[in-house]
Amino acid sequence: MPDIASVRPIIGLEIHVELATRRKLFADAPNPAHDEFDNADPNTLTDAVVLALPGALPVINRSAIEHSMRVGMALGCQIASVSRWDRKNYFYPDLPKGYQISQYADPVCGPGITNWPINADGSNHTVRIERAHLEEDAGKLLHELPGGGKIDFSIVDLNRAGTPLLEIVTAPDFQSAEQVVNFARFLRNVCRHLRVSHCTMQKGHIRFEPNINCELTLADGSTVRTPITEVKNLNSFRAVQGAIEYELREQPKRWAETGIAFAPGTKTTRGWNDNSMQTTLQREKEEANDYRYFPDPDLLAIEIDAEWQERVRATVKELPHVRTGRWASSYKLDDRECETLIDDPDTADLFDTAINIVGNNHAKTVANLLLQTGMKLAKERGTTAAALGVSAEHIAAIAQMRDAGDIGSGAIEPLFLASIESERGEEPRAAAERQGLIQVRDEGALRAWCRSAIDDPANAPSVADLRAGKQQAIGRLIGAIMKSSAGKADAKAAREMILEMLAE
Amino acid sequence: MKTDGSMTMAQAAGAVASGRTDAEGLVAEALDRTRAIGSYLNCVLQLLDEDALARARAVDQKRNAGEPIGPLGGVPIILKDNIVLDRGRTTCASKMLERYESPFSATVAKKLEAAGAIVIAKANLDEFAMGSSGENSAFGPARNPWDPTRVPGGSSSGSAVSVAARIVPGALGSDTGGSIRQPASHCGVVGLKPTYGRVSRYGLVAFASSLDQIGPITRTVEDAAIMLDAISGHDPHDSTSLNLSPTSCAQTVSRPIEGLRVAVPAGVIDEIAHNGVRTVYQDAINACRSAGAEIVEVALPVFKSGIAAYYLICAAEASSNLARFDGVRYGSRASVAPSQGLEAMYKESRSSGFGPEVQRRIMLGTHVLSSGYYDAYYLTAARARRLIKEAFDAVFRSHGCHVLLTPAAPEPAFRIGEKSDDPLTMYLEDLFTVPANLAGVPAITVPAGVVIEGGVALPVGVQFHAAALQEDTLLRAARMFEREVGFDAQPPAGL
Numbered sequence: 001m002p003d004i005a006s007v008r009p010i011i012g013l014e015i016h017v018e019l020a021t022r023r024k025l026f027a028d029a030p031n032p033a034h035d036e037f038d039n040a041d042p043n044t045l046t047d048a049v050v051l052a053l054p055g056a057l058p059v060i061n062r063s064a065i066e067h068s069m070r071v072g073m074a075l076g077c078q079i080a081s082v083s084r085w086d087r088k089n090y091f092y093p094d095l096p097k098g099y100q101i102s103q104y105a106d107p108v109c110g111p112g113i114t115n116w117p118i119n120a121d122g123s124n125h126t127v128r129i130e131r132a133h134l135e136e137d138a139g140k141l142l143h144e145l146p147g148g149g150k151i152d153f154s155i156v157d158l159n160r161a162g163t164p165l166l167e168i169v170t171a172p173d174f175q176s177a178e179q180v181v182n183f184a185r186f187l188r189n190v191c192r193h194l195r196v197s198h199c200t201m202q203k204g205h206i207r208f209e210p211n212i213n214c215e216l217t218l219a220d221g222s223t224v225r226t227p228i229t230e231v232k233n234l235n236s237f238r239a240v241q242g243a244i245e246y247e248l249r250e251q252p253k254r255w256a257e258t259g260i261a262f263a264p265g266t267k268t269t270r271g272w273n274d275n276s277m278q279t280t281l282q283r284e285k286e287e288a289n290d291y292r293y294f295p296d297p298d299l300l301a302i303e304i305d306a307e308w309q310e311r312v313r314a315t316v317k318e319l320p321h322v323r324t325g326r327w328a329s330s331y332k333l334d335d336r337e338c339e340t341l342i343d344d345p346d347t348a349d350l351f352d353t354a355i356n357i358v359g360n361n362h363a364k365t366v367a368n369l370l371l372q373t374g375m376k377l378a379k380e381r382g383t384t385a386a387a388l389g390v391s392a393e394h395i396a397a398i399a400q401m402r403d404a405g406d407i408g409s410g411a412i413e414p415l416f417l418a419s420i421e422s423e424r425g426e427e428p429r430a431a432a433e434r435q436g437l438i439q440v441r442d443e444g445a446l447r448a449w450c451r452s453a454i455d456d457p458a459n460a461p462s463v464a465d466l467r468a469g470k471q472q473a474i475g476r477l478i479g480a481i482m483k484s485s486a487g488k489a490d491a492k493a494a495r496e497m498i499l500e501m502l503a504e
Numbered sequence: 505m506k507t508d509g510s511m512t513m514a515q516a517a518g519a520v521a522s523g524r525t526d527a528e529g530l531v532a533e534a535l536d537r538t539r540a541i542g543s544y545l546n547c548v549l550q551l552l553d554e555d556a557l558a559r560a561r562a563v564d565q566k567r568n569a570g571e572p573i574g575p576l577g578g579v580p581i582i583l584k585d586n587i588v589l590d591r592g593r594t595t596c597a598s599k600m601l602e603r604y605e606s607p608f609s610a611t612v613a614k615k616l617e618a619a620g621a622i623v624i625a626k627a628n629l630d631e632f633a634m635g636s637s638g639e640n641s642a643f644g645p646a647r648n649p650w651d652p653t654r655v656p657g658g659s660s661s662g663s664a665v666s667v668a669a670r671i672v673p674g675a676l677g678s679d680t681g682g683s684i685r686q687p688a689s690h691c692g693v694v695g696l697k698p699t700y701g702r703v704s705r706y707g708l709v710a711f712a713s714s715l716d717q718i719g720p721i722t723r724t725v726e727d728a729a730i731m732l733d734a735i736s737g738h739d740p741h742d743s744t745s746l747n748l749s750p751t752s753c754a755q756t757v758s759r760p761i762e763g764l765r766v767a768v769p770a771g772v773i774d775e776i777a778h779n780g781v782r783t784v785y786q787d788a789i790n791a792c793r794s795a796g797a798e799i800v801e802v803a804l805p806v807f808k809s810g811i812a813a814y815y816l817i818c819a820a821e822a823s824s825n826l827a828r829f830d831g832v833r834y835g836s837r838a839s840v841a842p843s844q845g846l847e848a849m850y851k852e853s854r855s856s857g858f859g860p861e862v863q864r865r866i867m868l869g870t871h872v873l874s875s876g877y878y879d880a881y882y883l884t885a886a887r888a889r890r891l892i893k894e895a896f897d898a899v900f901r902s903h904g905c906h907v908l909l910t911p912a913a914p915e916p917a918f919r920i921g922e923k924s925d926d927p928l929t930m931y932l933e934d935l936f937t938v939p940a941n942l943a944g945v946p947a948i949t950v951p952a953g954v955v956i957e958g959g960v961a962l963p964v965g966v967q968f969h970a971a972a973l974q975e976d977t978l979l980r981a982a983r984m985f986e987r988e989v990g991f992d993a994q995p996p997a998g999l
Contacts, residue, residue, distance in 0.1 A: 048607065051833055051834075052828040052833070053606065053607070053608075053834070054588060054596070054601065054604065054606065054709040055587075055588040055594075055606065055608075055610060055706065055708055055709050055710075056706075057705065057741060057742050059740065059741060059742075059743050089823075089824050089827060089873070093832045093846065096832075096833060097827065097828050098824070098826075098827020098828050098830055099824050099827055152842065153842060156832070290875045292824070292870065292873035292874055292875075292878075293873075294824070294878070294882060297713035297714035297744075297821055298710075298713050298744065299743050300743050300744065
């Protein structure tokens with residue numbers, strides 16, 4: 001076989017997003033993808049419809065349609081004016097009705113196009129969306145007891161059965177693993193910010209299935225395509241990246257060994273092993289699964305008129321990557337800062353709201369408050385910065401005091417805590433005054449603290465170093481001043497005064 | 505006041521409300537009749553005796569306390585056993601659900617109970633409502649009270665028998681392709697299939713969801729109106745239930761229609777193979793004329809294509825609807841060694857749980873939907889269905905007819921076992937009834953006469969159709985016909 005001169009990756013992506021509606025897609029039973037019902041005991045989130053009892057009938061949950069419309073709008077999709085339900089028939093113990101209600105011919109979201117900055121250099125890349133359709137998730141089959149006890153049979157947990165699942169399918173428009181991972185991150189953030197899913201990766205709220213093959217250009221100039229591999233159920237970005245990179249390495253080798261090129265029926269399904277960092281074969285060829293799709297006679301078509309569309313469209317605000325772009329250019333936040341703040345939609349909202357109150361010129365300080373003190377406290381409490389309970393007004397007030405030099409950096413955490421812990425949240429200025437955290441900028445007091453620091457024999461070596469031009473020696477003197485002033489001295493003013501006094 | 509079961513629903517409700525009889529007595533007598541006659545006719549699968557008596561006593565107490573007892577207060581009724589009730593068993597006459605107990609009641613059951621009616625029993629049927637004779641019950645066929653060697657028709661066999669044998673004045677059936685109207689014809693009672701979506705299907709074990717509709721089986725048209733009023737109306741649990749208030753047909757049913765126009769399909773007479781049935785139908789047309797109606801001959805070539813389309817669509821939907829009976833969560837599960845695997849458990853459970861006709865339809869439906877055949881079968885049937893609907897629209901719109909008169913069944917009740925080995929002949933029993941289901945329009949069977957077969961009188965009904973949602977017109981016309989014909993034959997006494 002001729003040598004391979006070059007490899008062009010061709011990658012498409014399917015994304016499954018569990019929507020965080022309160023109720024299931026076709027049942028009144030609570031939805032485990034909603035945080036209120038997370039961690040429910042097995043088989044407690046069920047009812048006659050979920051269990052497919054004789055005589056039970058599905059009724060559509062319209063908020064799942066709205067969530068889907070939001071995602072579709074963010075992806076530039078056409079929203080269907082009429083959307084229909086089909087049955088996908090197959091037997092499995094986690095599928096109570098013996099069919100899954102899905103959308104075959106008329107999905108909620110039709111073709112769309114995204115042009116997001118997913119290239120390594122931050123430039124845009126166009127990815128076409130083929131469709132996004134709604135369907136019900138299946139339950140789970142467990143092969144050991146909850147907690148890990150061994151059993152020689154399988155048990156079924158139907159809590160997840162009927163959870164609304166939005167399946168987004170892209171065209172094979174990706175050319176690298178990095179583009180796919182960036183797109184996946186963007187999409188996760190979009191879903192979080194649209195408040196349609198918590199997108200907690202470990203809980204499988206969002207799952208990725210890349211379709212991968214390559215076009216090989218051979219030494220003689222001819223081209224050949226490798227068979228498509230679909231890698232199922234990836235729920236980390238690392239796995240997405242690893243699986244794609246592995247397949248892109250292996251597929252040219254497989255072709256060279258077997259000579260099998262892309263043709264109908266050559267598609268294989270593989271799984272990802274996080275430990276070996278390899279994909280493993282699950283299904284040779286496309287199994288001849290005949291799902292016998294047909295229109296579900298229990299459900300009416302969903303009609304989406306212009307008025308409904310507009311009402312939903314009004315809830316689709318600035319997309320997260322547009323927002324971080326604005327933060328980067330207007331507030332000079334770096335990539336890491338943007339990423340941290342955008343990760344949680346409530347924290348991102350808190351950030352923007354606080355800036356709206358205090359003004360753009362304090363933006364960097366607001367960011368620092370949230371990124372440092374906010375994130376530290378959030379981590380300690382296992383929550384998010386927004387969920388700490390410090391209001392945007394209080395954050396704005398702290399930023400303003402900080403930028404005015406009224407408080408030092410050491411005062412921030414106590415003011416956060418005062419806002420969180422005191423009943424109804426203590427107003428930061430009142431808290432600062434009560435706790436004596438207002439910096440003293442009285443020149444006389446400052447001069448006295450500086451003089452005693454310089455004159456303290458213990459500090460003599462530092463004074464000497466400083467006189468000799470070693471700037472870093474000033475730290476010890478400022479430390480002494482903060483100590484003797486109990487933190488009330490303005491560190492910046494103290495530095496200037498020491499330099500001034502030593503220059504005299 | 506001792507009754508012989510001859511009271512209509514309207515009379516029974518009136519007797520209880522006025523205190524001339526007690527609900528407890530009415531229910532106790534109905535239970536006695538069920539034990540005496542019902543066991544022989546095999547029309548009932550389960551008696552709810554203690555529960556029914558307790559509910560009857562509660563009605564009496566309410567009435568004695570001067571509280572309202574509802575329009576059907578104390579009236580005993582029977583439900584086809586594919587309608588779930590939150591007590592007792594719901595078997596669908598299948599071994600699959602032999603011991604199944606539903607945790608909830610069907611919307612129609614709740615509505616009838618809210619109106620004061622008392623469910624005394626669950627009626628026999630063809631398994632999962634699939635059949636036209638009542639013979640496909642896992643618990644044996646119900647017998648026709650006019651001739652116990654004959655079938656009562658199906659699939660609402662037990663419901664029709666219970667009403668014809670005067671066990672109860674009213675019962676609920678379900679009608680997918682004639683399952684209310686055909687047994688009503690064979691048993692000499694009234695059977696109404698409402699407009700699709702008029703009555704909630706929530707709690708009806710689905711056979712073919714796009715065709716199934718629950719409806720009353722009664723002895724009079726007025727009672728059919730009373731029962732429809734009680735069970736109709738929008739149900740948020742059924743997406744296909746129409747967003748309409750309950751009907752109020754009982755108020756208007758006795759008002760004749762001035763200038764009634766009755767459509768008769770051209771050539772339909774020639775499609776009736778049985779001489780006696782043809783005569784009854786011809787007489788029915790004449791009776792309409794003597795009642796003052798104008799007869800309008802219309803082109804309605806829907807019967808042969810209807811039966812073909814029907815058996816494709818209903819089988820396709822059934823194959824999917826019955827997939828839930830997999831032995832995993834409820835219903836019968838075959839004991840299969842774990843080493844044989846999941847598929848063996850499915851196969852064994854479904855092969856032993858379902859009877860032959862149900863298996864036949866599941867296989868047929870699976871084939872109809874399978875890749876490569878879907879377009880030729882399912883889509884073609886769906887197109888035929890659309891054309892049938894348009895043909896009905898034309899009768900009621902273009903020709904301005906109030907109702908359409910057709911036979912109800914091609915022949916009278918046949919002997920038990922006569923057609924068991926010939927499913928295709930059996931399917932033709934539904935020739936005249938399936939178009940109404942495909943078109944979604946309401947239709948009613950009314951007793952029209954008798955034929956003598958082997959020295960025995962057998963009742964024959966005819967069928968009226970109306971445009972969608974025109975139950976009011978349909979029932980008024982049927983009442984006019986009922987009055988004109990004055991059918992008063994009864995099954996032989998002393999059963």
